[in-house]
Amino acid sequence: MKRRVKSAALFMMIFSVLATSSEAFAQDGAQQSNLKAPPESASKKAILQQNTDFFYDHITLQSSMSYAYSDQNTINLNGFLALGAIFLGNINVSKVKSSIYTFTESAYVPLGRRLQLVLNVPMVYRQSTYEIGGAGYASNQYSEATVTSGGPRLGDISFGAYYQLVQESKSWPTLTASLLLTAPTGINPYGIKVYQPDANNTNLQVPTKLPTGNGVWTITPGISFVSTSDPAIFFGSANYYYNLQRSFSDISTTADVVQPGQVRLGNAFQFSLGVAYALNDRLSVSTSFADRLQQQTSVRSLGSAWTPIVGSGANVGVANLGLTYAFTPTSSLIMNLGIGLTSSAPNFQLTATVPYNL
Numbered sequence: 001m002k003r004r005v006k007s008a009a010l011f012m013m014i015f016s017v018l019a020t021s022s023e024a025f026a027q028d029g030a031q032q033s034n035l036k037a038p039p040e041s042a043s044k045k046a047i048l049q050q051n052t053d054f055f056y057d058h059i060t061l062q063s064s065m066s067y068a069y070s071d072q073n074t075i076n077l078n079g080f081l082a083l084g085a086i087f088l089g090n091i092n093v094s095k096v097k098s099s100i101y102t103f104t105e106s107a108y109v110p111l112g113r114r115l116q117l118v119l120n121v122p123m124v125y126r127q128s129t130y131e132i133g134g135a136g137y138a139s140n141q142y143s144e145a146t147v148t149s150g151g152p153r154l155g156d157i158s159f160g161a162y163y164q165l166v167q168e169s170k171s172w173p174t175l176t177a178s179l180l181l182t183a184p185t186g187i188n189p190y191g192i193k194v195y196q197p198d199a200n201n202t203n204l205q206v207p208t209k210l211p212t213g214n215g216v217w218t219i220t221p222g223i224s225f226v227s228t229s230d231p232a233i234f235f236g237s238a239n240y241y242y243n244l245q246r247s248f249s250d251i252s253t254t255a256d257v258v259q260p261g262q263v264r265l266g267n268a269f270q271f272s273l274g275v276a277y278a279l280n281d282r283l284s285v286s287t288s289f290a291d292r293l294q295q296q297t298s299v300r301s302l303g304s305a306w307t308p309i310v311g312s313g314a315n316v317g318v319a320n321l322g323l324t325y326a327f328t329p330t331s332s333l334i335m336n337l338g339i340g341l342t343s344s345a346p347n348f349q350l351t352a353t354v355p356y357n358l
Contacts, residue, residue, distance in 0.1 A: 055116050055164060062106040066351040070340070071097040094132035094203070100346075101125040102155065114164040122155035124186065124212040132203045143201040149187065149210040156213040158182040160220075173227035173234075180220040184246070186213020190263055190299075191250035207253075216265050217244040233276045235288070241268040251299055260302050266295030266312060274320065286322035291315065294344075314344035331356050 073095050104122040111117060126149040133142050160180030168174040189211035198204050222239035243265040252259035274288025297312040318338040326332040331354070338349040 055113065055162070056108050056110050058110065060108045060355055062108065062353060062355040064102075064104040064106065064351060064353040066100075066102045066104075066349060068100045068102075068338075068346040068349040069098070070346040071095060072343070094130070096128060096130055098126070098128045098346075101152075103152070104155075116162045117159070118162065118180075119157075119159045121157050122186075123152045124155040125149055125152045126210040126212065128210060130204060130206050132201070141201075143198040143204045145197040145204060145206045147206050147208070147210055149212055153187055153212045155186040156182050156218075157185045158218075158220075165223075168226065168228060173225040176224045176226075178220075178222045178224070178239075180222075182218040182220065184213055184215050184217060186215075187211045188213055188215025188248070190215055190248045192253065193255045194253050195255060214243070214265060215248070216246045216263065218242065219244070231278050233278065233286075234274075235276065236271070236273040238271045239269070241270070243267055251301065262300055264298045264306065266297045268292055268294040274322075276322070276324075282326045284324045286320075286324070288320045288322070289317070290320060290338075291317045315342050316345045317341040318345050318349070 102122055102124050104120055106121075107119045109117040109119075127146065128148075129144060129146045131142055131144045158180050160178060162176055162178045164174065164176050166172050166175040187209070192207045192209060192211065194205045194207050196202060196205055219242045220239055221242075222237060224237035225235065227234045245262060245264045247260070247262045249260055250258045251261035251263065270290065270292040272288055272290035274286055276284055276286035278284045292315075294312075294314040294316065297309045298306040299309060300306045317340070319341055321337045321339075323335045324332055334351075334353040334355075336351045336353075338346070338351070340346050340348065
């Protein structure tokens with residue numbers, strides 16, 4: 001009888017311990033289920049901001065400053081070949097050195113978790129220096145002239161929306177569609193007159209001012225993707241620039257001549273591919289390639305046929321090196337160095353971007 005009582009007491013003790021352990025385990029599990037997932041690293045967030053695939057929770061402003069430099073050399077031959085190998089005539093080498101400073105203020109306005117509106121307002125300052133031989137009618141004597149945009153001027157304002165089609169999963173990357181509309185608010189390049197700044201050099205012809213926009217309305221649909229393979233982040237985009245035909249009161253470059261006409265700016269297709277690495281919670285680096293294929297532009301005066309502008313088509317290939325550093329979870333610095341790979345691309349372009357929340 002005593003054995004039965006002791007066995008029953010031991011059984012009740014074991015059951016009580018198991019019940020207490022089960023209750024504690026259940027409470028711990030409930031607490032674990034209420035814990036939130038760890039926040040996304042600030043460096044990854046900066047990468048997504050760099051590729052416009054990060055959707056903000058509230059209105060965010062972004063300041064961007066860039067400097068682009070390019071120089072182009074052109075050989076002008078005025079003469080003929082004798083005996084198929086000997087050139088008889090004048091050889092002039094012209095050079096154009098261009099600098100473009102752009103400050104852009106952008107605003108991002110979220111409308112839900114997947115839709116985001118954007119407004120970009122650029123201010124542009126341009127300076128170009130033209131050099132060409134022929135001063136004093138000697139091919140080895142050069143003349144030089146510098147032309148600017150007349151101080152910082154408003155560029156072409158763009159606005160539109162981004163919509164996240166697919167959120168990243170094991171099977172799919174993040175897919176974001178975009179649609180932007182660019183307004184011709186900058187100084188357009190049509191009707192700008194050219195003049196001869198050096199009376200002793202008829203070869204030197206320069207414009208009176210430099211444009212800060214392309215002069216037409218542009219519709220830009222696009223799609224981008226981001227795929228994470230820790231610690232690497234792959235990204236890419238494709239955009240098509242559809243330029244609307246527009247009429248101008250003057251398209252002539254000749255002084256004292258006014259010629260109304262129409263311009264059909266060539267459409268363009270641009271794609272980019274790249275990879276970024278989050279080195280730690282704050283710092284990341286990236287490398288990418290971007291290429292823009294520009295079709296030829298055509299113009300026509302009233303009552304005449306369309307005339308293509310020779311050399312207006314372009315292939316702009318750029319290799320990019322990026323560095324992002326997150327100061328806080330809400331502020332970061334995004335640096336990008338673009339190196340031109342084709343003759344139509346700038347020699348280099350340096351851009352610094354700072355997004356900050358309101």
